[in-house]
Amino acid sequence: MGVIYVLLTISIIVAVIFFIAFIISVKNGQYDDTYTPSIRMLFDDELVKEPKEKSSSAPTNNNQS
Amino acid sequence: MTIASTCYHCGNDCDKFVIDFDQKTFCCNGCKTVYDIFSSHDLSCYYDLQAAPGSIPKEIKGKFDYLNTSSIAQKLIEFCDKNTTIITFYIPHIHCSSCIWILENLHKLQPHITASQVDFPKKIVRITFNQHQISLKEVAILLTNIGYEPYISLEDYTEGKKKIDRSLIYKLGIAGFAFGNVMFLSFPEYFEVSEYWLEKYKYLFRWLMFGFSLPVVLYAAKDYFIAATKGLRTNILNIDIPIALGIIVLFLRSTSEILFDWGTGFFDSLTGLVFFLLLGKFFQQKTYSFLSFERDYTSYFPIAVTRIVFENNKKREDTIQINAIKKGDRLLIRNEELIPVDAILIHGNAQIDYSFVTGESESVAKKSGDQLYAGGRQLYDAIEIEAIKSVEQSYLTQLWSNTIFDKDRSVTFTNLTDKISKYFTIVILCIASIATAFWILMDPSKAMNVFTAVLIIACPCALALARPFALGNMLRIFGKSKFYLKNIDVIERLSTINTVIFDKTGTITTNKKNDVDYDGLALTRAEESLLKNTLRSSNHPLSRTLYEILAEHEIITLDQYQEHIGKGIEAKLKENSIKVGSAKFIGNNDPKNELNTTVHISTNDSYKGHFIFHNHYRKGVKKLFKILSETYNLSILSGDNSGEKKYLQQILPKNISLFFNQKPIDKLEYIKSIQKDQNKVMMVGDGLNDAGALAQSDVGIAISENVTVFSPACDGILDATRFEHLHTYILASKSTMKIIKSSFILSFLYNLLGLYFAVTGQLSPIIAAILMPLSSISMVVYVTVLTNWKGRKISLQ
Structure with missing residues (x-):
């Protein structure tokens, strides 16, 4: 039954890894703004399309103040 | 002239002039220009995400000149390196997904902006750009040109970097983590099966549980110990005392149980208890990140103004930071700009709007030589003024030196739970000592067991959870119907008021x-x-x-x-x-x-x-006053002249006292005087002139036509469109308090049940582990369902 030690160690290590991941994500500010990313991910399609079209018109457009 | 068309860019009615461009209609040249900018940069997707998302760009002649002054710019810039500068702007106009999209695609408009990221709830955008290619001023102008004018105020200059307090999330994470793991580890022993392997490994399991609960007791539950010692020091028996006592007893008894092999201990209940309590704390902490309830004049005042300097008989303009203005400085105030100091008008057509600072409804014209007070807004062309005081000494800003602004109301306010916990703590200690005394006589070996069991089971988890969940839920319901409160205490205070005082200009009238x-x-x-x-x-x-x-x-x-x-x-x-x-x-x-x-x-x-x-x-003023006058003492304090007195007397109920020509300090003193007679006062105001009164009152509510623009420090911000429903919010706060009171009865029933097990010496870990979460969860469900049901009435309107 010595295997229980191994299993326990593994289970606790896995749990602690997830816990550390959580702490790091909080520290990096992932939970500061929980709303904007949910909208931002919806823009992806347009973002892929835009740069291609833009490459032709970009040099002419520098008249911004 | 077509009437029925709306602007493609901003959605306003194009009633007077319609500009046709690219087969679309625009209400003004500004909107057309923004559309032109976007479409020429392949950014017309802006209009696909949301119909008419834009705003009319404002005139900004010279407005952001001060951003070229490096000492001011440095205060605003977040980070600066060789080729990168990071700045965060607060932009009140951010309101939809199109706004996020366009602001995050700024690099397509201006290649020297490398990245921009929007925080939608806070309405801020963080822009990274190359400061050698584009200046900070140009970034601000670019934003303004596309209708997203950044709001930069004196507050941004004076305050340091904000630190976000994430400790509650950490604590909650630790408690939840420990709770889950301890539950797993204690599960086998719940059934007391004396299997071979269980007997062999239970010591390991127990010590693991002990290890998991250590950070919970030492870190996650820290606040309860701090609050309890604070309470003891000030001789207030607050709710944290029985909680802290419960946690300590749980931990000590469990530790000694596993130490001397008496049993498994109550680590599962301990971690669960802390987890649930923190959950309640987390839930009550609803913050409206796009609102600020702590504003003073600094967030209303600009950061810098244009100064006119005479050099060799030549006029030269430069920018001066507001706090650096000295007596005698010549300042140039442009159209729509704010007068930052008390000053004398030198020349120019002054037409000053004081409605926000004094409550006078009409703007006043001033002749050269007249005194101008800080806080007025110039409505005309540029004027030249000479400062006669510094910013802190100005008439308006002096109001903030009143001690009322230093007082922290949360300290002086005793909430319902704390009121009850006073008796609760005494009763529990009595029961514990009586039961212990009884068992010392009957069976001394069990006495200690019973004493600790009483303290454990009586730990008022459910009692402590009822208030945060009920009020926190109501706070969210209020927020959904555009009544934003600072914290949950405000709801409780709102339920106790008996006097309501209104400001006139901007509060019951529209600007x-x-x-x-x-x-x-x-x-x-x-x-x-x-x-x-x-x-x-x-x-x-x-x-x-x-x-x-x-x-x-x-x-x-x-x-x-x-x-x-x-x-x-x-x-x-x-x-x-x-x-x-x-x-x-x-x-x-x-x-x-x-x-x-x-x-x-x-x-x-x-x-x-x-x-x-x-x-x-405002719509519904008459009705609102009629309903309110039945239960509350009402008065109106106006900074305006008594021109409207007759009309007000006509439309409002008879028993309302009206006061006119009230200075900001008069309003504050008036509220103080009626509070002396044990009246609980709610002040409803809108401008800086009400700031003192709002701070002095028990509940200060600011009315705002647009909640993202400035409103003075207050306990709550009510959207002007909901003004006529003010009464419903007060009623809802009252019923919420009733719900909490009724839930206390439920909590006492659970406690009685628990106490039965405790005093008879039958409290086993499994009973505690069932009773504790059961009472907490049922309590949360009870108050949430009831407050939702009560809150339905508000959202239906």
């Missing part, structure tokens, strides 16, 4: 609209057309209002037009002449309607009549 009556000889069509065309050229606010009201006439070019500042306008078309302006200007010395704002008119030198401007009262 935007005026009701206008005409009194005098009827104007002919030709005269009206002449009047309308005369007013068209004037920028005076009264002229603008009057212009909007008069019927549509064709546009004629006048032969002669002259504006006499502070007096009136004179115009001529063919043989007809017209004079519009003050009574004195027209030559009418009739003192009638002296207090009301009037505009007199004469044509061909014969007096015609005058327009009277009344305040426009």
Whole structure:
């Protein structure tokens, strides 16, 4: 039954890894703004399309103040 | 002229002029320009995400000049390196997904902006750019040009970097983590099966549980110990004392149980208890990140103004930071800019709007040599003023030196739970000692067991959870119907008020609209057309209002037009002449309607009549006062003159006291005086002139037409459209308190049940582990369901 030690160690290590991941994500500010990313991910399609079209018109457009 | 079209960019009605461009309609050139910018950069997707998301770009001539001053810019910039600068701007206009999209695609408009990221709830955008290629000022101007004007105030200058407090999330994470793991580890022993392997490994399991609960007791539950010692020191038996006692006893008893092999201990209950308590704390912490309840004048004032310096008899303009203004400095105040210090007008057409700082509803014209007070907004062309005081010593800002602004109300306020916990703690200690005494006589071996069991089971988890969940839920319901409160204490205070005091200008009246009556000889069509065309050229606010009201006439070019500042306008078309302006200007010395704002008119030198401007009262004011007057003492404190007194007496119930010409400090003192008679006061105001009163009152509510623009420090912000429902919110707060009281009964029943097990010495870990979460969860469900049901009434309206 010595295997229980191994299993326990593994289970606790896995749990602690997830816990550390959580702490790091909080520290990096992932939970500061929980709303904007949910909208931002919806823009992806347009973002892929835009740069291609833009490459032709970009040099002419520098008249911004 | 088409009427029914709306602007493709901003969605406003294009009532007067329609600009057709690219098969779309626009209300003004500004909107068209923004559309042009976007479409030429392949960013027209902006309009696909949301219909008409934009705003009209504002005039910004010279507005952001101060960003070129490096000492000011440095205070605002977050990070600066060789080629990268990071700045965070607060942009009130951010309101939809299109806004996020366009602001995060700024690099397509301006290649030197490398990245931009929006935080939607906070309405801020963080822009990374190359400072050698584009200056901070240019970034601000770019944003303004596309209709996203950054709001930069003195507050940004004075305050340091904000630190986000994430400790509660950490604590909650630790407690949840420990709770889950301890549950797993303690599960086998719940059933007391004496299997071989269980017997062998239970010591390991127990010590693991001990290890998991260590950070919970030492870190996650830290706040409860701190609050409990604070309570003991000030001789207040708050709810944290029985909680802290429960946690300590749970931990000590469990540790000694596993140490001496008496049993498994209560680590599962311990971690669960802390987890649930923190969950309640987390839930009550609903913050509206786009609102600020702590604002003083600094967030209303600009960060810098233009100073005029004389050098070798030559005028030179530079920017000066507001706090650096000294007596004697010459300042240039442009259209729509704020006067930052008390000053004397040197020259220029001053038309100052004081409505926000004093409550006067109409703007006032000033002559050169007149004194101007800080906080007024110039509505005309640029003026030159000379400072006579520094910013801190100005009339308006002195209000903030009053001690009321230093007082933290959360300290002085005893909430319902703390009131009850006083008795609760005493009763529990009595029961514990009686039960222990009984068992010492009966069976001394069990006495200690019973004593600790009572303290464990009586730990008022459910009691402590009822209030945060009920009030926290109500806070969210209020927020959904546009009544934003600072914290949950406000709801409780709201339920106790018996006096409601209103400000007039901007609170029960709207700033935007005026009701206008005409009194005098009827104007002919030709005269009206002449009047309308005369007013068209004037920028005076009264002229603008009057212009909007008069019927549509064709546009004629006048032969002669002259504006006499502070007096009136004179115009001529063919043989007809017209004079519009003050009574004195027209030559009418009739003192009638002296207090009301009037505009007199004469044509061909014969007096015609005058327009009277009344305040426009908000929808439902009459009804709201009628309902409120049945249960509350009402009064109106106005900084305005008593011109509206008669009208107010007419429409409002009889027993309302009206006060006029109240200075900000008078309002504060008035509230103080009625609070002395044990009255609980709610103040409803809007401007800086109410700031003192809002801080002094028990509940200070600011009315706001647009919640993202400035409102003074207060306990809650109510959207102006919901003003007529103020009464429903008070009622809802009262019923929430009733729900909490009823839930306390439920909690006591659970405690009685638990105490039965405890005093009879039958409390086993499994009973504690079932009873504790059961009581907590059922309590949360009970208050949430009931508050939702009560709150439904608010959202239905």
